[in-house]
Amino acid sequence: MTIAVRHTWFMVGRQLRNLMREPIWIALLLVQPMVWLLLYGQLFKRVTNLPGGGFGTSSYITFLAPAIVIMNSFFGATWSGMAMISDLDRDVLPRFLATPVSRISLVVSQIVRSALIAVVQGVIILVVSLALGVRVHTGLFGWVVILAAAALMNSAFAGLSQGIALLVRKEATMIAIANFIGLPLFFLSSTLISIRQVPHWMQIAAKFNPVNWGVIAARQVVLRGTEWGSVGLHLALLFGLSVATAAFATWTFRAYQRTI
Amino acid sequence: MDGIVVEGLRKRYGAVQALDGVGFRVHAGELFGLLGPNGAGKSTTVKVLATLTTPDAGRAEVAGHDVVAEANAVRRAIGYVPQSSGVDRDATGRENLMLQGRIQDVGGRALEARVGELLDLLGLTDAAERVVRGYSGGMKRRLDVALGLVHRPQVLFLDEPTTGLDPEARASMWEELERLAEGEALTILLTTHYMEEADQLADRLAIVSLGRVVVEGTPEELKRSLRGEAVEVELSDGRAADAEGVVAALEDVLEASSEGRKLRSRVASGARAIPSILSALEARGIGVEAVTSHRPSLDDVYLHYTGREFAAEDEAGAREDDSAAER
Ligand SMILES: Nc1ncnc2c1ncn2[C@@H]1O[C@H](COP(=O)(O)OP(=O)(O)OP(=O)(O)O)[C@@H](O)[C@H]1O
Ligand SMILES: [Mg+2]
Numbered sequence: 001m002t003i004a005v006r007h008t009w010f011m012v013g014r015q016l017r018n019l020m021r022e023p024i025w026i027a028l029l030l031v032q033p034m035v036w037l038l039l040y041g042q043l044f045k046r047v048t049n050l051p052g053g054g055f056g057t058s059s060y061i062t063f064l065a066p067a068i069v070i071m072n073s074f075f076g077a078t079w080s081g082m083a084m085i086s087d088l089d090r091d092v093l094p095r096f097l098a099t100p101v102s103r104i105s106l107v108v109s110q111i112v113r114s115a116l117i118a119v120v121q122g123v124i125i126l127v128v129s130l131a132l133g134v135r136v137h138t139g140l141f142g143w144v145v146i147l148a149a150a151a152l153m154n155s156a157f158a159g160l161s162q163g164i165a166l167l168v169r170k171e172a173t174m175i176a177i178a179n180f181i182g183l184p185l186f187f188l189s190s191t192l193i194s195i196r197q198v199p200h201w202m203q204i205a206a207k208f209n210p211v212n213w214g215v216i217a218a219r220q221v222v223l224r225g226t227e228w229g230s231v232g233l234h235l236a237l238l239f240g241l242s243v244a245t246a247a248f249a250t251w252t253f254r255a256y257q258r259t260i
Numbered sequence: 261m262d263g264i265v266v267e268g269l270r271k272r273y274g275a276v277q278a279l280d281g282v283g284f285r286v287h288a289g290e291l292f293g294l295l296g297p298n299g300a301g302k303s304t305t306v307k308v309l310a311t312l313t314t315p316d317a318g319r320a321e322v323a324g325h326d327v328v329a330e331a332n333a334v335r336r337a338i339g340y341v342p343q344s345s346g347v348d349r350d351a352t353g354r355e356n357l358m359l360q361g362r363i364q365d366v367g368g369r370a371l372e373a374r375v376g377e378l379l380d381l382l383g384l385t386d387a388a389e390r391v392v393r394g395y396s397g398g399m400k401r402r403l404d405v406a407l408g409l410v411h412r413p414q415v416l417f418l419d420e421p422t423t424g425l426d427p428e429a430r431a432s433m434w435e436e437l438e439r440l441a442e443g444e445a446l447t448i449l450l451t452t453h454y455m456e457e458a459d460q461l462a463d464r465l466a467i468v469s470l471g472r473v474v475v476e477g478t479p480e481e482l483k484r485s486l487r488g489e490a491v492e493v494e495l496s497d498g499r500a501a502d503a504e505g506v507v508a509a510l511e512d513v514l515e516a517s518s519e520g521r522k523l524r525s526r527v528a529s530g531a532r533a534i535p536s537i538l539s540a541l542e543a544r545g546i547g548v549e550a551v552t553s554h555r556p557s558l559d560d561v562y563l564h565y566t567g568r569e570f571a572a573e574d575e576a577g578a579r580e581d582d583s584a585a586e587r
Contacts, residue, residue, distance in 0.1 A: 010362050021391070095346025095407070098310040101336040101363040243585040260313045 007102040011109030015083065029117065030253045033125045041132070044192055054196030055221040065129035066136075066146050066218035067191040072125065073118035073150040074186065074211050077157035078178040080114035081165030085198045088169055094260060101206070103257075111158040118154040122147050132229055134222070142221035145231060152238035153214035159245025166252035185211045190219075213237050262321070263415050263447030264309065269318035270358065270471075272340040273303055278304040286449060286464075288414075291441045293462030294451040297566055298443030301471040302451040303343050306417050309449070317407040323414045324448075336364065341409025343419040343451075346407075347392050347401055353379065354388040354404050357410055357508070364411035371410075378406040380544055382436060385465055398429030416440070418450045422457060430457075437461055455558040467565045474565045486556040486564055488514060489530040493523040493537065496547035503546050517567050521549075524559060 008220060016233050019025055041061045048055045048063065055063045126143055136142040164177055176218075188205050191211040195203055206212040217234040220226045264286040271279040279301045286292040294302045309311045309322055311331040320327045323337035347569055348358050354375060361371040379385045382402040387395060392403065401421060418455065421437070422430045441448055452458055458465050459479045466476040475482060494502055500518035507525055508516040512533035516525040527533035530553040541548055556564075 007363055010359060013349065014348065014355070014359055017355065018348070021350065058404075090349060091342060091344050091346040092348055094312055094342055095340065096363070097312050098335060098338065098340035098342075099360070099363050100365070246305050257313075260307060
């Protein structure tokens with residue numbers, strides 16, 4: 001176990017060091033979440049006045065900010081398998097597999113790297129929204145909950161993305177699948193608009209949408225009247241899903257090993 | 261003691277029988293060469309020995325450990341330089357080496373010192389802080405070798421370490437491999453398509469074809485095992501196939517093969533056979549540019565043992581295509 005943790009740490013270090021050498025990547029990492037926040041914030045500014053309400057606040061940006069943390073984390077996760085494909089294409093994995101490196105660390109490090117980046121972006125979004133006047137009702141602990149939801153959301157889908165990457169092993173297919181999964185799940189959530197404003201069937205579907213679980217948990221701690229039971233339940237659901245998709249990714253890794 | 265023991269390895273990929281009973285032994289401290297045509301099963305053999313894949317049948321030991329039952333012990337004892345480089349191209353040379361050392365459980369000062377030593381040994385010190393993406397092919401290959409050596413393995417697998425290198429880079433790689441083979445008590449298994457490489461570097465070698473070892477021995481033994489002399493005829497036009505038929509039928513000729521405008525044959529005695537070869541060709545109106553004769557080289561050994569197999573392999577390939585078409 002401790003070996004798996006140590007090796008995961010080495011592998012995360014490798015990925016982050018390489019990324020830190022890409023100035024454009026770093027710039028986008030910092031700017032992109034703010035673009036979401038400002039763009040959607042302006043676009044839907046007035047929806048909180050809609051009859052039927054359900055926003056829990058009159059400030060749309062307050063409603064939006066925690067969900068943007070989740071959305072950003074979700075999209076980052078769906079693409080995280082691309083790094084695995086690049087390692088496969090360049091035969092980096094076979095070289096590692098001829099060493100005693102912990103097999104699980106090769107998969108888990110990709111998920112951890114992805115989640116760490118999502119948390120850093122989450123902090124940026126929260127700081128910017130603080131400047132825009134968003135107040136997290138439950139204070140600092142609320143920030144921690146939002147970031148935890150972002151990390152769990154990310155792990156859940158990064159595990160799935162890694163698994164798909166190991167199964168398809170091709171960039172073009174990976175891109176098609178990420179789009180196919182990503183956009184519908186995003187639009188079937190209450191990220192941009194209150195769940196009370198969408199058709200009934202969508203409200204039902206959203207109940208089973210993990211993206212919405214994250215949005216609910218993160219948004220609850222920002223708005224007044226936080227229901228901690230619901231926050232805990234949705235975090236637990238995301239945790240369970242993360243474990244399941246990590247297991248799926250490990251299983252696909254074994255399948256990949258059998259093709260060498 | 262044996263560094264590597266391979267017995268009856270079999271491995272199938274879908275319709276392809278990649279290994280069909282490969283077996284050989286490599287003594288500790290020896291440099292052993294594995295030769296054979298494309299698809300013969302050299303890389304697959306190395307992948308089994310490096311624990312990347314498991315055989316369907318048979319057994320192999322590396323540095324005294326079974327490759328299946330004691331895979332992790334094997335992994336600690338070996339260095340593996342794959343046929344296609346596995347370096348992390350977005351990291352620097354030094355970072356690649358440091359990471360490789362850490363996952364092999366070398367750490368701290370010892371690792372830093374070892375990495376510095378290897379960079380020196382392989383002439384990469386000046387490039388150590390550069391990202392590998394910008395390395396030349398030769399530099400990348402030397403880094404591959406360094407990666408395999410970080411943890412001072414007992415056994416090193418080199419899968420075509422010099423393929424794609426220019427002659428100068430190849431010569432310098434040979435020097436480095438020779439130094440390695442002499443120095444530390446290192447057992448080396450090397451696959452190659454270059455006969456001179458095997459001739460110069462290998463203490464012993466095996467020729468593999470269709471997933472089986474067809475012959476094994478020292479380069480000298482193998483050359484001596486071919487009786488007679490090798491006669492090479494350079495034709496002035498391209499009727500090599502014709503010429504091959506004519507020459508192969510001669511009494512003094514043991515075997516003949518052709519490639520482009522070159523006709524190779526092995527004969528019991530050059531003095532007797534060359535005149536009859538020349539007159540037979542002349543009788544057919546096949547022009548001759550030059551004739552040379554020499555003791556059988558490793559090339560001749562290779563052709564002798566894989567030539568017939570080549571043809572058989574092509575037939576097998578054609579049969580496979582047919583059955584695929586039927587399906
Ligand atoms: N991972 C794999 N999946 C499917 N088939 C494979 C795989 N690896 C090897 N093969 C097949 O097994 C056979 C032996 O391949 P191998 O790579 O061992 O040959 P080789 O002797 O190394 O050839 P080369 O000199 O071209 O490197 C080939 O027909 C190859 O197509
Ligand atoms: Mg090969």
